[in-house]
Amino acid sequence: MKKTLVAIVASCAVSAAFAQTSAPTAASGAQNAAPAVSAASTPGASKREARVEERIAQLHSGLKITSAQEAQWAPFADAMRENARAMADLYRQRIAQRDTMSALDDMKQYQQITQANADGTKRLVDAFEPLYASLSPEQKKLADTSFRQEGHNHGRREHAHRQPRASGADAASATKP
Template sequence: MAAFSALSPVFAQTSTPAAASAPAAQPAASAPAATKREARVEERIAELHSSLKITAQQEALWSKFADVMRDNGRTMADLYRQRIAQRDTMSALDYMKQYEQITQANADGTKRLVEAFEPLYASLSPEQKKLADVSFRDEHGKARHGRAHRHPHAAGADAASATKP
């Protein structure tokens, strides 16, 4: 489940008014953070690929799953960047609406992640399934009890992009 938590924000893509009204140019300080988030998603993808022992025959299914992780990560990173850029000018209602948008994007991303993971999981050998079960369960525990409590904004974006699977 940890992989799911990290990936779910990455899956979701949304076209809500808040996203459309966000400033086109991102603050310079967000570029390094975005690069770090993308790197963490790529690290998680590589880690899962290796730990699940993905075979050549499973590679096409794996690629679809990894692409959803990347997409979710980008979506969540964009939403969190918007939130940070607008936080000083948002009303309480705006804040709640943006939180709704992020939560919905996370749910949508998780759904896409599950849809991409299901055929991959079905293709795994019994040994690989055990590895996946343990990896996701262990990662979910880390996400819930680790960085999520220390850095809620960063953990949200990371969780969405790389923790779900």
């Protein structure tokens, strides 16, 4: 149950960082510098990268990662970066093709995004598990609290921007992927 919760919260936290392009952020330190990205030529790419790096730096600091835990931390941070790049590429493709896509193309592309999100969540869980195991009891409490709060806050943001759902048989036709 806890592993599932961590996966969901991590996915929500990381996905939120990729999908938004309007929130301003400050770039984080050189210790967590992002590698070059193919999406760097797009206007929002540097903002997205900065948000991801900011979240990585916040987690690193908030979890009080020690030098002995860096070997477990690095794959987790890299998974966050990789997921950010993958989702940014898919959203950029979706936006570029939105005016020419058929309904079937739209559904297939939405399936790709959903699958990439699921794959990204698995990568995060796989990378987070050894890191979590290396954390002290105090750090685990910090992680549990941090991820629980992030998931709670993410849910509030989502509900604020979501349209009401239809019920019953109308539900499938009332929502757009």
